[in-house]
Amino acid sequence: MNIKELQYFKVVCEQKSITKAASVLYMTPQGLSKVMKNIEAQLEASLLIRTGAGVQLTESGKYLYERLPELLESYQSICSEIRCIEQRQNHEIDLLSAYGILRLVTPECIAQFKGEHPDIRFQYREYPDQEVVRRLVSGEGNVAFTVGDWEAKYLNSTFMERFQIKLLVYRGHPLSQRKSVTIQDLKGEPLYIESSEFHVQRLIVDRCRAAGFEPNIVFETSGFSLCHKMVSKKKGISVTVDFIFDDMKDENLVMIPFSDGEYCWDTYMLTRNGNTDNPDIQIFHDHVMKWISKVQKNPGLR
Known part of the structure; x- marks a missing residue:
């Protein structure tokens, strides 16, 4: 599980649908579904309830989703600053x-x-x-x-x-x-x-x-x-x-x-x-x- 996979999970939560999230992320639903299952396997937890109308969050899924913003913002801030340094040095x-x-x-x-x-x-x-x-x-x-x-x-x-x-x-x-x-x-x-x-x-x-x-x-x-x-x-x-x-x-x-x-x-x-x-x-x-x-x-x- 990496940062990008967690970003994908966030989009799935926001779209309430793997199919809709896959469209936003320019992925296939099958590929995105595999990423979600990988996150669940590594956390040894069920995060999503898959229904005909889309997906719903389990209690563990809600816990992860609520804590993602702080984690992702910190990561993005670090990446942003490092990228700034590299691009400045490379003109x-x-x-x-x-x-x-x-x-x-x-x-x-x-x-x-x-x-x-x-x-x-x-x-x-x-x-x-x-x-x-x-x-x-x-x-x-x-x-x-x-x-x-x-x-x-x-x-x-x-x-x-x-x-x-x-x-x-x-x-x-x-x-x-x-x-x-x-x-x-x-x-x-x-x-x-x-x-x-x-x-x-x-x-x-x-x-x-x-x-x-x-x-x-x-x-x-x-x-x-x-x-x-x-x-x-x-x-x-x-x-x-x-x-x-x-x-x-x-x-x-x-x-x-x-x-x-x-x-x-x-x-x-x-x-x-x-x-x-x-x-x-x-x-x-x-x-x-x-x-x-x-x-x-x-x-x-x-």
């Missing part, structure tokens, strides 16, 4: 980015940084919004771009840009002539949307439930592009943000603002709140923020 920028944000920041921004600072090793990887934060907290990367509300210890954040989330329909759809819509207009509509690992789905689902109904999600994707494609084929509706819509340049699509509140796609740059300062991270941070300011004044650069 390394390891960027974890939520899908879509590099398109927002633009490849030119990254290319210019690499050209101006050849002594800094730069690499990046892309993941869903929530996965980015999980990986940064667990010790991967040292800079992250992500979307939406977040709460995590040991992280600093810098607000980057805000975009309004808007409804996406095809021309000819009954809503396509509307100047604005409300969340109620989604009721019963076949909805193509990014998965629950993305801020946009959590926001839309929460708003629908607050309005008294469940959204009719027919397909979950890992990005806006497929949502645009399916709406263009008149398979359903979706949601999007301005710069993605402009980038797609699809004349068959119409974007409509919501009039019943703020529907925001907020982007943040996150860094680990370690005790060891990394001047290379500050250089990258300043470069990105300066570039975003430049693009906001001259949108044509994007």
Whole structure:
């Protein structure tokens, strides 16, 4: 039994289902079930009661789950500080980015940084919004771009840009002539949307439930592009943000603002709140923020 296995156990407890937890962790249910049985074998205890509806915690399972936060936070703090030291010494920028944000920041921004600072090793990887934060907290990367509300210890954040989330329909759809819509207009509509690992789905689902109904999600994707494609084929509706819509340049699509509140796609740059300062991270941070300011004044650069 190791720390990662205990982190998996925590996700199973939160999801109340091995199948749902496996989806969040990008594992097979069989593989995750094997990990749970391994933990139980090493502790010589039954932790989970498996039912048709999911899993329930035994008394021993509840005891372990209640004490996991302190254990995991202490471990993550140690990993965070050690990783900070190593990355500072290696002059390394390891960027974890939520899908879509590099398109927002633009490849030119990254290319210019690499050209101006050849002594800094730069690499990046892309993941869903929530996965980015999980990986940064667990010790991967040292800079992250992500979307939406977040709460995590040991992280600093810098607000980057805000975009309004808007409804996406095809021309000819009954809503396509509307100047604005409300969340109620989604009721019963076949909805193509990014998965629950993305801020946009959590926001839309929460708003629908607050309005008294469940959204009719027919397909979950890992990005806006497929949502645009399916709406263009008149398979359903979706949601999007301005710069993605402009980038797609699809004349068959119409974007409509919501009039019943703020529907925001907020982007943040996150860094680990370690005790060891990394001047290379500050250089990258300043470069990105300066570039975003430049693009906001001259949108044509994007």
